[in-house]
Amino acid sequence: MIKADQTQYHSPRGHTVQRIEAALMDDIAAGVLAPGERLDEVTLTERFGVSRTPIREALSRLTAQGILVPGEKRGVRVAQYGREELAQIFETMHEIETACARIASQRLTLLARAEIESAQAVCVTAAESGDILRYMRANEALHEAIYRATGNPYMAGLASDLRRRTGPFRAKKFATKADLVASAKSHESLIAGIFSEDSKTASDGMRAHMTASFLQTLAMN
Amino acid sequence: MIKADQTQYHSPRGHTVQRIEAALMDDIAAGVLAPGERLDEVTLTERFGVSRTPIREALSRLTAQGILVPGEKRGVRVAQYGREELAQIFETMHEIETACARIASQRLTLLARAEIESAQAVCVTAAESGDILRYMRANEALHEAIYRATGNPYMAGLASDLRRRTGPFRAKKFATKADLVASAKSHESLIAGIFSEDSKTASDGMRAHMTASFLQTLAMN
DNA sequence: ACGAAGCTTTCTGTATGCAAAACTAAAAGT
DNA sequence: ACTTTTAGTTTTGCATACAGAAAGCTTCGT
Numbered sequence: 001m002i003k004a005d006q007t008q009y010h011s012p013r014g015h016t017v018q019r020i021e022a023a024l025m026d027d028i029a030a031g032v033l034a035p036g037e038r039l040d041e042v043t044l045t046e047r048f049g050v051s052r053t054p055i056r057e058a059l060s061r062l063t064a065q066g067i068l069v070p071g072e073k074r075g076v077r078v079a080q081y082g083r084e085e086l087a088q089i090f091e092t093m094h095e096i097e098t099a100c101a102r103i104a105s106q107r108l109t110l111l112a113r114a115e116i117e118s119a120q121a122v123c124v125t126a127a128e129s130g131d132i133l134r135y136m137r138a139n140e141a142l143h144e145a146i147y148r149a150t151g152n153p154y155m156a157g158l159a160s161d162l163r164r165r166t167g168p169f170r171a172k173k174f175a176t177k178a179d180l181v182a183s184a185k186s187h188e189s190l191i192a193g194i195f196s197e198d199s200k201t202a203s204d205g206m207r208a209h210m211t212a213s214f215l216q217t218l219a220m221n
Numbered sequence: 222m223i224k225a226d227q228t229q230y231h232s233p234r235g236h237t238v239q240r241i242e243a244a245l246m247d248d249i250a251a252g253v254l255a256p257g258e259r260l261d262e263v264t265l266t267e268r269f270g271v272s273r274t275p276i277r278e279a280l281s282r283l284t285a286q287g288i289l290v291p292g293e294k295r296g297v298r299v300a301q302y303g304r305e306e307l308a309q310i311f312e313t314m315h316e317i318e319t320a321c322a323r324i325a326s327q328r329l330t331l332l333a334r335a336e337i338e339s340a341q342a343v344c345v346t347a348a349e350s351g352d353i354l355r356y357m358r359a360n361e362a363l364h365e366a367i368y369r370a371t372g373n374p375y376m377a378g379l380a381s382d383l384r385r386r387t388g389p390f391r392a393k394k395f396a397t398k399a400d401l402v403a404s405a406k407s408h409e410s411l412i413a414g415i416f417s418e419d420s421k422t423a424s425d426g427m428r429a430h431m432t433a434s435f436l437q438t439l440a441m442n
Numbered sequence: 443a444c445g446a447a448g449c450t451t452t453c454t455g456t457a458t459g460c461a462a463a464a465c466t467a468a469a470a471g472t
Numbered sequence: 473a474c475t476t477t478t479a480g481t482t483t484t485g486c487a488t489a490c491a492g493a494a495a496g497c498t499t500c501g502t
Contacts, residue, residue: 017281051486052488053486054485056454060281060282061281062285074495088373092379099316237455261483262483272456273484295465
């Protein structure tokens with residue numbers, strides 16, 4: 001008689017940890033959970049209506065991925081990067097994105113080309129509407145489309161990972177409609193580079209795009 | 222009175238999960254746990270003398286890192302890659318290592334140069350002694366030294382990660398003393414490229430080295 | 443008033459319990 | 473003989489218990 005019926009309201013069982021992990025990732029990517037913020041097990045327990053065990057497992061997986069870091073005192077916190085670290089992560093991203101653009105330009109299928117074009121169309125529409133959140137999503141989708149165009153899911157996964165990681169920091173650089181339009185415009189030459197099927201042009205285009213993105217991001221952090 | 226004294230033989234507390242995680246990683250890297258092999262929670266429970274909870278957490282973290290994968294039926298197994306996947310992972314590694322070599326050549330400090338040289342010296346000694354395991358370790362150390370020479374710990378971490386992941390597959394290509402000597406020899410021009418401080422020479426050198434390594438690995442898998 | 447020592451509270455790490463799910467094997471029906 | 477049922481077994485997922493450690497708080501001595 002230690003406990004009341006605890007199994008009564010179980011969700012389908014077996015998805016709990018994944019659900020929590022995904023929810024936390026989303027919150028972090030969307031900035032709902034700010035870098036440096038502490039995550040408390042019991043609070044999450046209440047939020048998700050489960051016991052500490054699955055919460056713990058989700059937190060542990062997120063720390064294993066470097067999305068969370070063990071706090072100075074107790075608990076875990078959302079990873080936060082100083083300028084130095086940010087620069088290192090961006091440099092890495094820079095290299096991988098450049099490689100993706102080069103490979104994509106060499107292997108471009110008709111489907112991939114269509115996906116990139118339509119993703120860019122969404123970017124342009126979103127930029128013109130001035131809807132920042134929507135633009136950010138469209139921007140991610142475009143980059144994802146480029147990653148997929150490499151035909152290398154593994155590389156694409158790595159690139160996505162880095163992008164997710166830097167999401168909260170890059171987010172700050174989109175403040176006005178003009179920022180969005182400028183970014184969308186910058187995509188044009190990047191895409192033209194990839195479509196040129198000349199790998200040098202493609203990687204140079206991406207390099208320029210990423211460098212610009214980094215400079216803006218650094219200015220905001 | 223449900224249980225006897227269970228805390229009696231505790232290790233210092235707080236290192237259990239990390240210890241297990243590290244031990245499993247090592248076993249996987251060393252091939253003690255073969256790709257595809259299933260890991261059973263209770264068996265590990267006995268091996269490490271702890272309850273399922275920390276085992277579970279360690280396994281979960283390893284799956285989050287992609288080192289283990291959820292099995293088709295139950296449990297988790299050591300990730301195993303087909304030729305296709307292996308090619309994708311190698312392509313990714315190829316890109317990152319190439320980038321590392323280029324960046325290292327641009328930023329080479331005296332210390333880094335010394336570390337690379339001494340790592341290579343160990344490689345040569347190990348190759349001449351014909352000690353395969355020792356050579357493999359020395360080889361890893363050399364690559365790690367190159368990663369560190371980029372001055373970008375984040376990128377170095379990513380590269381190490383990939384290297385660890387492909388470890389069990391690359392291992393198979395070192396069978397005879399001749400293989401070791403050939404590999405050590407191949408390092409010479411790679412290193413000369415990095416020391417040349419011409420980034421193009423450096424990245425080309427690494428590209429050649431990695432391509433050769435990949436071809437040999439693919440032949441054995 | 444300030445710091446050290448002790449006390450209290452909160453939090454974490456690990457063990458254990460239990461029910462649902464997945465697998466296995468045996469039995470029954472076609 | 474071969475599929476379908478069903479009973480049994482193993483394994484997983486989650487909840488909970490509880491001890492030990494860390495942080496916070498109080499009290500006391502200076």
